[in-house]
Amino acid sequence: MKKLLTASAFLTAASLLGMVGNAQAATISALTGYSTMGGASTGMQVRVTFADNTTSTGVWSAINFYSGVASADGWTLFQSGDTFGNPWTFSNNSSKTISSLFINAIAGSTLFDQTNPNPGTTGSAAGWDFTPVIGSSPTSFTYSNIVNLVGQPAVGDLYAALTINWDSGFSTGSNLSFIADTDSAISVIDPSDPQSVPVPAAFIGIGLAGAFLAKKEISRRQKSQKSEQ
Incomplete structure (x- = not known):
């Protein structure tokens, strides 16, 4: 049973510019799970x-069933547990300041699942937008490459990649924990002639409250129960 997260687990609300830009579409044949x-x-x-x-x-490589990591040249990105609620941790132990982090999830048969629209793509359950938890918060973030199920139009909740930007830099010794929900996919289809899919940018206020989190968790469970019936 998943535990509901409380507001005390997170930093005070901060505002980031969150965008889903003009991205090339990617197609998958099916989703295999939302508790990734x-x-x-x-x-x-x-x-x-x-x-x-x-x-x-x-x-990215698996440490075990629950955990995985990618690292090179002094930086490390780590995640353990269901990405719906369990944070990723990014650390910079290199000798250089970092300006951006790009995660191409679809290369690992994984997709980022946004909060809205809800309900989203069939089989995706509820998503969770990129949300800083603690550490050096970025200036902005962008979801890119909208994803659709084969034979169906893109709904707008699933994306292949996430970019996180620091205008003033993510300095040596910095750490960031953040939530970013993902789903698992099979048979990723690389379109032979992908077309740009415009999605409007929007300001996303990053502020968490226990009731808000509970509402999303309840919605996720309800969708899960319906899919199992």
């Missing part, structure tokens, strides 16, 4: 861009 653990995304690509415009890339 950190160990389920083997092959996911993680790229860090430093303030000097050099880059560093790591590939």
Whole structure:
């Protein structure tokens, strides 16, 4: 049974500019689960861009069923447990300041699942937008590459990638814990002629309250129960 998270687990509300930009579409044949653990995304690509415009890339690997990690050149991205509620942790132990973090989840048959629309894509259950928990909060974040089920139009909740940006830099020794829900997919189809899919940008206020979290958890459970009937 999942435990409801409380507001005391999070930082005081902060406002970020969250965007889902003009992205090329990706198609999947099916979703295999919405309780995606950190160990389920083997092959996911993680790229860090430093303030000097050099880059560093790591590939996600499973530590065990519940946990996974990607690391290279002194930085580490780690996650353990169901991504709906259990945080990712990004650490910079390199000698350079980081300007952005890019997570190409679809390379590991994984998709980011946003809070809205709800209900979203069939089989996705409730999602959870990128939400800082504690640490050096970014300036902005962007979901990209909207995803649809084969034979169906994109609903707008599933995306292949997430980019997190720090305008003033994510300095050496910095850490960030954040929530970003993911779902698992099979048979990722690379479209031969992907088209741009415009999705309006929006300000997303990052503020958490116990009642808000409980509402999303209840919605998730209700959708799960319906799918099992």
